[in-house]
Amino acid sequence: MNSTNSAEKPTTAELVERSLAKRRASEWRFKQMGRASVAVGIIALLILFTQIIGNGIGAFRQSFIHMEIEFDPDTLGMTEVNHEQLALANFDGIVRNGLRELFPEVKGRREKRELYSIASYGAGFKLRDMLAADPGLLGQRVSVKLLVDDDVDTYVKSLRAGDPYEDRISEAQRKRIDKLLESGALKLDFNTGFFTSADSAEPEQAGILGALLGSLFTLLVTGSLSFPIGVAAAIYLEEYAKRSRLTDFIEVNINNLAAVPSVIFGLLGLAIFLNFFNMPRSMPLVGGLVLTLMTLPTIIISSRAAIKAVPPSIREAALGMGASKMQMILQHVLPLAMPGMLTGAIIGMAQALGETAPLLMIGMVAFIAEVPAGITDPATVLPVQIFLWADSPERAFVERTSAAIMVLLAFLITMNTLAIWLRRRLERRW
Structure with a gap:
């Protein structure tokens, strides 16, 4: 009877080995938990950066319409370039003249309004700054690069991404934008204004x-x-x-x-x-x-x-x-x-x-x-x-x-x- 009990009782070495095995298993689990925590943190960081970069990379490029503009004194209502006349000049009028030259078939009032809305509200301000910097442009015809409206810019970028966003533009506008893209008059260029402008109510003009x-x-x-x-x-x-x-x-x-x-x-x-x-x-x-x-x-x-x-x-x-x-x-x-x-x-x-x-x-x-x-x-x-x-x-x-x-x-x-x-x-x- 005593020999049987002594055979079943584990030795001290076996007890120590079992204890060490449990400690090693516990240490391994703790190490794996630490690795999993680090992995979760890295994955969350990557997801965050991916989402931010994916959403924000488009802001560094902006859609511009390349067109010819004539600084017509009659349209502008200017006889000379000075501060007072620059403030009152009709720069939006010469932008509209340039757009009508690109689409001479547009006749109706509604169609013209849709055509004019392709250009940004601030396009005239850029032309004013150009004329103020170089008064000799008055009466001249020059090639310019003007900002387009934010809805047009959104459509162009979404079109290139393969998922066109057409909720804010009409069918007629979409056709004209597609025509401008095909002719190369509407292009995506680096958005320098994002780094050289202050805030604006118009997204395409807003900068940091x-x-x-x-x-x-x-x-x-x-x-x-x-x-x-x-x-x-x-x-x-x-x-x-x-x-x-x-x-x-x-x-x-x-x-x-x-x-x-x-x-x-x-x-x-x-x-x-x-x-x-x-x-x-x-x-x-x-x-x-x-x-x-x-x-x-x-x-x-x-x-x-x-x-x-x-x-x-x-x-x-x-x-x-x-x-x-x-x-x-x-x-x-x-x-x-x-x-x-x-x-x-x-x-x-x-x-x-x-x-x-x-x-x-x-x-x-x-x-x-x-x-x-x-x-x-x-x-x-x-x-x-x-x-x-x-x-x-x-x-x-x-x-x-x-x-x-x-x-x-x-x-x-x-x-x-x-x-x-x-x-x-x-x-x-x-």
Whole structure:
């Protein structure tokens, strides 16, 4: 009986082997879960990028109609080129004359209206700018390239994609557009206006230059204020401030502010800068001040971490050689901590570049059709521009929204890459 029990009882080695097998199986499952999580993240990212690029790539090309235009003084109602007559001239009339030359068979009022609607509403403005730049064109006949209406552009692009979108054009318009495509008068060219124009109510004329410069001016204000203030606060808290209830209270609140939703900073900016100081709305200066408040906690925390990473022996050696405390900080600690400080500042600026909620609270959601020239001019920023276009009903704004997202992502990736490069370039090891 005893021999039978001893034969069935596993040995210690067998128990250890079984335990190791379970641990290996558990570790393998955990590793596979991690790999699956990474794969899901990569797939989701690829789907997102594919959708954005697929929707937005069309915005970088625009349909133009190549035609001959005569700057006829009688049609324009001009006798000379000056500011007053340019403002009152009938440039739409010479666009219509050019279209009628392409389709002389069009006679009826309705047919003419459909023909005229092929060209963009802003085609006349381009001709006005051409004449203003070169007054000698008055009375001359020249070849021009004019924007077409957004519905026509959408049809042309969908036609090339193999899925024609004909909901917004009539049968007569479709035939004329097809004829223009066959003759080569209607072509898809690179859309330079997307990068050189400000916002517009007409999708084919809308561009991102105004929003880009607004973002640039806002970030200039943010960077010029948040970085020196954040570094100075970090130096004081790490090198000068003594541990007390007050400094502990300040540290806790700095950490808490870093986790506060950005819309709260927008409400703070609304209360202080707009309501109390009566500063104008939709101005990069105000937007920069609000984003400075938002990025300060991030910069202070990263700067303090960088200062703490400097070995105490560096400080002791500097002080031992007779340097004052200020000399020790400025000449020894700061140069060694600067890579971490710059990394935190760039990451904070990248976060500020993508913010929308705080800027909506201070009125930077206004429609701005002019390119800003400074920090006090009315402006919007790229995330808010994306928000406005995404809310527009026109189908052509869909691709411009995705294209603007692509530009914003390119800026964010560039800023984060710069932070990594600076970190590796300036980092010192002890």
